[in-house]
Amino acid sequence: MTPTTRADCVELDRTDPLAAFREEFVLPEGVVYLDGNSLGALPRATPGRVADMIEREWGRDLIASWNTAGWWDKPRTLGAKIAPLVGADPDEVVVGDGTSTNLFKALVAALRMSDRDIVLGESGNFPTDLYVTEGAARLTGAVQRRVDPDGPELAAALATGDVAVLLLSHVDYRSGTLRDLPAITRMAHEHGALVVWDLCHSVGAVPIELSRSGADFAVGCTYKYLNAGPGAPAFLYAARRHHAVADQPLSGWHGHANPFDFAPEYEPAPGVSRFLSGSQPLVADAALEASLDVWAKADMAQVRVKSLAMTDLFLRITTGEEPGRRPPLRAVGRRPMVGDGWAGLESVTPLDHAHRGSQVALLQPEEGAGYPIVRALIERGVIGDFRAPDVMRFGFTPLYLRYVDVYDAATALVDVVETGEWRQERFARRAQVT
Amino acid sequence: MTPTTRADCVELDRTDPLAAFREEFVLPEGVVYLDGNSLGALPRATPGRVADMIEREWGRDLIASWNTAGWWDKPRTLGAKIAPLVGADPDEVVVGDGTSTNLFKALVAALRMSDRDIVLGESGNFPTDLYVTEGAARLTGAVQRRVDPDGPELAAALATGDVAVLLLSHVDYRSGTLRDLPAITRMAHEHGALVVWDLCHSVGAVPIELSRSGADFAVGCTYKYLNAGPGAPAFLYAARRHHAVADQPLSGWHGHANPFDFAPEYEPAPGVSRFLSGSQPLVADAALEASLDVWAKADMAQVRVKSLAMTDLFLRITTGEEPGRRPPLRAVGRRPMVGDGWAGLESVTPLDHAHRGSQVALLQPEEGAGYPIVRALIERGVIGDFRAPDVMRFGFTPLYLRYVDVYDAATALVDVVETGEWRQERFARRAQVT
CATH class of the missing domain: 3.90.1150.10 (Aspartate Aminotransferase, domain 1)
Structure with missing residues (x-):
């Protein structure tokens, strides 16, 4: 009808x-709330879940909760709950840090996997994507190039054969334009480029098939369509085929292969955990968990x-x-x-x-x-x-x-x-x- | 007695x-809780403050809270509340991200201010300090060197005159040894090195005088002595004299001079805000605010x-x-x-x-x-x-x-x-x- x-x-x-x-x-x-693409509404279960985390896990059980409440593994268990929403396997996603930081990690890791030096982005992308690319490019000696991804320039820019990494937003934050993730990923790969997808405006908004599309890396936030609360922790996806070689620059102890050995040299964890850096705000993680439990039923x-x-x-x-x-x-x-x-x-x-x-x-x-x-x-x-x-x-x-x-x-x-x-x-x- | x-x-x-x-x-x-140096106990006011933030600021007022609840300025207002605890001016501290990420920002910014290429650290420092230094050094072409900061090697290593940045923990995480922050800062400066202090195990534990000591940069966590909850957001201090030149690599939109212009190129904010990157978890910030309000009375x-x-x-x-x-x-x-x-x-x-x-x-x-x-x-x-x-x-x-x-x-x-x-x-x- x-x-x-x-x-x-x-x-x-x-x-x-x-x-x-x-x-x-x-x-x-x-109120008719048409801004859930900026800040998602509050799930009814969230206040109780957060209160329980604060009063029982933190207040009563204190440091024991690193084991008993699964705090140490939250970046992975929350990642596994996001995985079905982005078409990934549970061990290909971790939660933590913000979108900008994860973008930096993914971009530098991708640049290190390529012998080319161009990062291709969109002229109209959300500013943090542009600025973080600028920052990552400066540090790695790469060069940022920008095109309109919805016009013919994208194919032409990839066809030059010098693009190391393509960074695109799956849905444009302003116009709401949805990009063809599988087709663009395929085209980039045909031209020897890796692809980092920014899913901030698409996760929870449209079905996403990262694995099936062969996407390399992706990042996204959880406070828009996923309803995890203002500034809630972001996520990072890395295709399993890249886990053994991906080399991200924010090498902190949560990304170490054996963090409790307190070893003097960094050795990255074998899986997607190598993208973790330090401790994450577990009070905010509790709110994210409550919202993901709603999404699990959708x-x-x-x-x-x-x-x-x-x-x-x-x-x-x-x-x-x-x-x-x-x-x-x-x-x-x-x-x-x-x-x-x-x-x-x-x-x-x-x-x-x-x-x-x-x-x-x-x-x-x-x-x-x-x-x-x-x-x-x-x-x-x-x-x-x-x-x-x-x-x-x-x-x-x-x-x-x-x-x-x-x-x-x-x-x-x-x-x-x-x-x-x-x-x-x-x-x-x-x-x-x- | x-x-x-x-x-x-x-x-x-x-x-x-x-x-x-x-x-x-x-x-x-x-219980006698002697692990507040790992995870601080829960302040009685925290559950109520967090519940109010979630139910009123987020649930009821939604995006309006970016203005009305001061969300946008939290990194600065919370930084100002930490400032007296570290002997800094209110506009020299921002809150956000984790300690590892802030350490990375401070180290790269400090390295960019020097024409030398050695980062001097401690052999026994907390692993994330070692690993993040490794990551920052690789990206910038710097070299990590490590000494025992409590022995005579520290002075000798600084005296070589090739140290760009000295990174030390103010209090050692294992032994609890307190370093003489003013004297070491002075010695480093005499030898032309900048100093980044890791205050994770000293903030809220001992009086700290960053400004008076002439410290350059500092980072610290808020979940140990400051009682802000597991993995709570970290802070970063930058001496005012460095604000105009400090150039940190995680250039995200919250660090932009005019973030709401959505300008295509990055232009860092004039003050310490240039050390911000992206949105921060405001639910966790609410817990931090509750604990800092207790500390304000101490x-x-x-x-x-x-x-x-x-x-x-x-x-x-x-x-x-x-x-x-x-x-x-x-x-x-x-x-x-x-x-x-x-x-x-x-x-x-x-x-x-x-x-x-x-x-x-x-x-x-x-x-x-x-x-x-x-x-x-x-x-x-x-x-x-x-x-x-x-x-x-x-x-x-x-x-x-x-x-x-x-x-x-x-x-x-x-x-x-x-x-x-x-x-x-x-x-x-x-x-x-x-």
């Missing part, structure tokens, strides 16, 4: 196979079906486009104008399903309109966010959003734009961050 | 100016007085030595024998106050005795730990230990050794980790 009315959405929610998951999350009253194929249905619905109401049919206006080189869509809104997110993650990015053609529109929507209880220079971002999280939420949010957005409500001066004043 | 009986200790506790702090911590019934001079009185007492009962008088047996080249001390125990920790941190490390001269003695003591409710090859470690935390606790622990240890209780076979069986 293609929903067109709110009643249609009520009916879709009634038969939604994922409907029960909503009860697993805490959601503020009167079927990613169902998540994807609902995600696409929700973004279709949102796009249809806000832009008047018929999603799934054709590329967005901007991509076909046409200047958008008010009247192009129902409310003058244009989608930056691809309309075709194969290239869409689980977020929708919209433009309103007037300069400077994005920010106040988002603020005006927030005042109505619809939380999205804004990314410079002009993008309004809306994330869709099938585990805790209903079709009626999407309908209500989309119609509120149209109303805010059509009535000119967003033009009130107070909406233009910038908050410090968001 | 030099306490010699349990009644003396009861009296000392009655007049202890720090006595009230014990109520601020959760301590398991029937007078480090009082902490030091009580710490020395407690380690004196413990040493007197367990080794029969008169602490504060002379160096330990091993240091004067004499082979210890049963009968040397009351229970045949020898101190590896210096007896003179100037060289003692807040822990005591003991040896029992029989090979392999250390581990089962520690296990037998744990069965009696006295928790210390064991470090290969043969050291029994006991940490003293003046905020939550009483003199009677120290008396009871010391007499229990003497009893376990004298009665031969530890020789029971079950104590020799190794647990997976400690």
